[in-house]
Amino acid sequence: MAGTRVLLGTEGAYPPFNYIDSAGELRGFDIEIARALCDAAGFDCAFVIQDWEGMIPGLLAKKYDAIVASMSITEQRREVVDFTNSYYDTPAKFVKAREAALEVPEELAATNAALAGLRIGVQRASSHAAFVGAELPDAELVAYATLEEAQLDLASGRLDLVLADSVVLLEGFLKTPAGAGFEFVGPNISVPEYHGHGAGIALRKGEDALREAFNAALRQIRADGRYQEINAKYFDFDVYDADN
Known part of the structure; x- marks a missing residue:
């Protein structure tokens, strides 16, 4: 799937995970993790800003291919979308x-x-x-x-x-x-x-190859230290499995 164009939906109003800075640029932990995942998977990724209430409807309407917006992995949401493994978990x-x-x-x-x-x-x-x-x-x-x-x-x-x-x-x-x-x-x-079991990347049901590519990329950035470097820019504790 290297070189695949992937559009990522995010809110841009949930600091420090995703937000718009004073220069109008999209920033945050979600955003940097998403870029690292796309780099590890070889994807050509771009972001689409979407209000929170319309996040899952926008995915189902194919406005974007995945949601990277601190979305909790809950059973109710699993009825309509699939999720990758959790990329952070905070109470x-x-x-x-x-x-x-x-x-x-x-x-x-x-x-x-x-x-x-x-x-x-x-x-x-x-x-x-x-x-x-x-x-x-x-x-x-x-x-x-x-x-x-x-x-x-x-x-x-x-x-x-x-x-x-x-x-x-x-x-x-x-x-x-x-x-x-x-x-x-x-x-x-x-x-x-x-509250589910952490925050994951949401995808349309049946997008198994895309889900597994993101899961493999998450394992890679955890193993090579890129995840930890991004974590340290935003937090003084590990949000991968936090209890703060």
């Missing part, structure tokens, strides 16, 4: 205002009662939205097109909590000026029913 976590007197229990069974009536922001059509909708029915789920919109509402006091990937919240919010005065609360959350 979810809640963020709140530091001054807010609220706690999130360590035990999932107690969480719904503890958060009853609170407004919880999530990205629409995400695994986190599925988790809150199913496991926290007594809370008020507030869904946004992008995580940035949820973070802005949290910062302005219109939300009590935001639930998202812990690394995205840490690097894209808590470590920024907008995140001053906010903090993580509660345990790491990784419920396979909702």
Whole structure:
């Protein structure tokens, strides 16, 4: 498959994994890993920007050949698309205002009662939205097109909590000026029913050769150190199997 033209769908609004920088360039961990994978597989790759809600529909409509956008490998998604092996795995976590007197229990069974009536922001059509909708029915789920919109509402006091990937919240919010005065609360959350088993590259069903080429390329960049070099540019821990 060397020389094959492969179009990759990504969101461009999920720092530090994929985002548009001040110069209008597509950046992030997803993007650099995708380029390394394409180089290892000998593919000629290009990116297509797509909003999150339309990501899988765009793949099925053949706007691109694969999705590299921190998409969790869940059983629900497996019903309509195939996935490569996971290329990173990080847990979810809640963020709140530091001054807010609220706690999130360590035990999932107690969480719904503890958060009853609170407004919880999530990205629409995400695994986190599925988790809150199913496991926290007594809370008020507030869904946004992008995580940035949820973070802005949290910062302005219109939300009590935001639930998202812990690394995205840490690097894209808590470590920024907008995140001053906010903090993580509660345990790491990784419920396979909702959060799956890491983030993988999504492909249309039946694209077995493309999937296996990406899997082989992932093994190669893990073995030759390219994965670790990219990881070190963004994180001070290994996101391949993180528990932060």
